[in-house]
Amino acid sequence: MHGGAFFIETSGSATLNFRQACAVESLAHHNPNLTVNVLFMGGRINTSLVTLKMLKEKYDNIHLFSFNLDDYMAGTPLQYWYHCNGWRDGPFHVSHLSDGLRFLTLHKYGGYYFDLDVISVRPVTDLRNFVAAESDDYLGSGVLHAEFKNPVMELAVKDFAANYRQVEPIEIIFPPKYLNLNFWRRSDVWGHNGPALLLRVLKSWCKAKDLLEMDYVSCHGFNVLHYSSFCPVDYSVATKEFFIHRPANQSRPFWLTDQVVGIHTWNKLTYNKPIYKNSTQRYTWLARNHCPSIFSIAPEIF
Numbered sequence: 001m002h003g004g005a006f007f008i009e010t011s012g013s014a015t016l017n018f019r020q021a022c023a024v025e026s027l028a029h030h031n032p033n034l035t036v037n038v039l040f041m042g043g044r045i046n047t048s049l050v051t052l053k054m055l056k057e058k059y060d061n062i063h064l065f066s067f068n069l070d071d072y073m074a075g076t077p078l079q080y081w082y083h084c085n086g087w088r089d090g091p092f093h094v095s096h097l098s099d100g101l102r103f104l105t106l107h108k109y110g111g112y113y114f115d116l117d118v119i120s121v122r123p124v125t126d127l128r129n130f131v132a133a134e135s136d137d138y139l140g141s142g143v144l145h146a147e148f149k150n151p152v153m154e155l156a157v158k159d160f161a162a163n164y165r166q167v168e169p170i171e172i173i174f175p176p177k178y179l180n181l182n183f184w185r186r187s188d189v190w191g192h193n194g195p196a197l198l199l200r201v202l203k204s205w206c207k208a209k210d211l212l213e214m215d216y217v218s219c220h221g222f223n224v225l226h227y228s229s230f231c232p233v234d235y236s237v238a239t240k241e242f243f244i245h246r247p248a249n250q251s252r253p254f255w256l257t258d259q260v261v262g263i264h265t266w267n268k269l270t271y272n273k274p275i276y277k278n279s280t281q282r283y284t285w286l287a288r289n290h291c292p293s294i295f296s297i298a299p300e301i302f
Contacts, residue, residue, distance in 0.1 A: 001065075002148055004035035005112035005124075006105050010098045012042035014049075018302040019117065019267065019275075021051035022291035026120040026262075028059040029290065034112075034125055040066045041101065050297055058293045078104050081161045096164070099141060099197070103156040110148030117267035118142055118230065119286050124261055130223035131198055132230040133211060134264075139202070141195045142264050143230045152222050155201045163197075228259040238266040242283040243273045251280040274301050 007024055009016065016024065016038070028036045036059070045066045047053060055062050073082040078100055102113045112124065129147060134140040146153040203209065206219040214224040232255045233241045241253070242265060256263075263286065275283050277300045287295045 001035075001037050001109045001111075003109070003111050004037050004063075005031070005114060006102075006109075007036070007038045007114055007116050008098060008101050008105065009038065009040045009042070009116065010094055010101060014040065014042060014044045014046040016051045016055075016116070018051060018294060018298045019265075019271075021055060021294045022287050023114065023116050023118055023120075024055060024062060025059065025291035025294050027114060027118075027124070028055075028062050029292070030120045030123050031125055032061060034061060036062045038062065038064050039101075039105070040064065041069055041072070041097075042066070043068045051294065054293050054297055072101075073104075076104055076108070077157045077161050081164060100157075100160050102141065102144065103153055103160055103197075106144060106146045106150070107153040107157045110146060110150065113144040114262070115142035115264065115267075117265045118262045119265060119290055120262045121256065121286070121290055122261055127223070127225070127229075127261065129221055130225050131202070132225040133227045134195070134231045135227050135234065137211065139195050139199045139211065139224070140227075140231060140264070141198055143262060150222075152201060152205055155205060156197060159197055159201055226259070228257065230260075230262045231264045232256070232260050233263065233266075235266045235269055238270050239273055242270060242286075243275070243281055245276075246280045246282070248280050251282060251285045253282050253285070276301055 005027060007020075007027075009020070024036060024038055027034070043066055045052065045064050047056060047064065052064065056064070069082065073079045081100070105111075106113055114120075124145075128145055129150060129152075130145050132140050132143045199211075202214055202219065202222070202224070205222065206214045208214045208218055211224055216223055232253075241255075265283065275281060275287070277284065277295070277298055287298070
């Protein structure tokens, strides 16, 4: 699996829903020479279901793998964290498992990582060793690339293991009975182990105090891409941009410029918003044009 692209399913499902399958198809569709790996961390895959069956029939460059998490973690820097950290107790444990797995996967194999809610709209393979920003002030962790043995991913994995349940120094000053320790645990902060982790690592690696100082030179060959590359739509307006019905001549997104390589659709905030197959919603336009095979078998509302 060295050097390809990775999607990771961490919820335990044995298949992909239509939106997830659309993201996978869009990457394979625009990058026919890129090996696209979908890793199922529940230990099983049901290829008889329509989405996976269609992906396998239409794309030779899509490969599906199932892993047992015990085996995947064995012998890695996250082995102790996985078995001994109590990470399952946190309110964001599934999201944080996904954070750890993306860093570990790129550390182990090198390549691209994509969240399952990123729709690709053009080839990505000219971009290497990067993280994509979400705004002028914040990094994302939904799209990454690191070559095999890249030190940034090694630092990310080590930071994840070391700081997952870091407790504020106040715990040392006052007896624990006076504290709600869960409040101080970083496992209770949604972004601490994903986007904030990458920002911590890159501040140190690049010797920079903010994103504006992080360029190819200061970051020793690592790149921080402008948010227009993969986050042209801010999370705060995602529902309006992707799901409202528009006049027919406005369904093509105005923000789909030449700088856009992929589009983060913010599934965490939009998963319950229906997509109508015969509508003028911008999500419908994106799916029809960038994951045509999955769109062809999607139900009228998906």
